[in-house]
Amino acid sequence: MPSSQASPPSKYEHLIARAKEVKPATTIVVHPCDETSLRGAIEAAEIGIIEPILVGPTKKITEVASAFNLQIAKYPIVDAPHGEAAAAKAVELIHESKGEVLMKGSLHTDELMREVTSSKTGLRTARRISHVFIMDVPTYAETLVITDAAINISPDLDVKRDIVQNAIDLWLQIGRGTPRVAILSAVETVTSKIPSTIEAAALCKMADRGQITGGILDGPLAFDNAIDPEAARIKGITSEVAGRAQILVVPDLEAGNMLAKNLIFLAKADAAGLVLGARAPVILTSRADSVRARMASCAVAVLCAHARRTTTALPGT
Incomplete structure (x- = not known):
C-alpha cells in the first residue's frame, strides 16, 4: 500500500x-x-x-x-x-x-x-570567486550550504577565507540571520598529519580577529559532529556550531563534490547552485535539477541582487 x-x-x-x-x-x-x-x-x-x-x-x-x-x-x-x-x-x-x-x-x-x-x-572583484550548493536535505532540519564543491580545486588558506566569507555574506543576504559555520575535516582535533585541521583552526582564529565577519565559526569538525548533536555530545564538543551547522566548508573540491552528490543521490536532497564573489551572482543549473531546485537557485540570486541594490560597494571591491 x-x-x-x-x-x-x-x-x-x-x-x-x-x-x-x-x-x-x-x-x-x-x-x-x-x-x-x-x-x-x-x-x-x-x-x-x-x-x-x-x-x-x-x-x-x-x-x-x-x-x-x-x-x-x-x-x-x-x-x-x-x-x-x-x-x-x-x-x-x-x-x-x-x-x-x-x-x-x-x-x-x-x-x-x-x-x-x-x-x-x-x-x-578582489574577492575570490567560489561556488555554493544551497541544499534541502529532507532528513536535516536546517538548510545546508556546502562550499566549495565546484570551482576551487585545492584552495589554500587565503582562498578558504574568501570561500567562507562569500558563504556568510550569502546567508546574510537571504535573510537567514547569523550563520553557524562548520569547517570540516576528517577529525575534530588539530593535527599536523592532516593539514586541513590546521587551516580550519586558523580560519576560526581569523574570525576571532575580525578577518572573517558575520558568522559563528567552529572547526575542525568531522561531518558527524558538525550536523548531529548526539555525535557532538559523545565527542565532548560544546559550541554553538557543533551538531547544528548551517554552512559546511569542505577541505577541497573533491570532498565537497562527493559530499553534495552523496546527499543528492542517497538522501534525496535538492541542490540549488550559485557562484559568488563576482560582480553579479551566477546561477548554475543542471539538467538533473528538480523544478524547485531551479526556482530556489533563481530565488537566492534575486535576494542577493536585492541586497546589492541597498549597498554602495560590491564584495571585495
Missing part, C-alpha cells in the same frame, strides 16, 4: 516566497538553447522573480520555444551565434548595467566561467 505520510515541506519555499516580495532581478540567461534551460528561465519569470534577457542564437532559441510551447514573445533576445559568444555578450551586458544576475543555459559551465573569470573583461 502507498504510504499516507506526507512529504516534508521544501525548505526552498521560504526563499521563493521572499524573492517574490522584492523587485524582480533582470537576469541575463546565457545560451538557453534546450528545453530545460529555457523552461527554467521562463518559469522563474512567470512566478515574478526574474525578468529574463535571452542571449544566444535567436533562431535556435525560438525553435526550442516553439517545439516545447514556451511563450517567449515578451522577453528580449540578444543574438549571439554560439555559446562562447553568448557568454562574452552576457558579461558585457553586466558591465553595461543591463542585468543584475547571470543564469547558465545549455552551454558548458567552463565556457561561461571562462568569461566570468577573465582578468581583462570578466566580472572579478
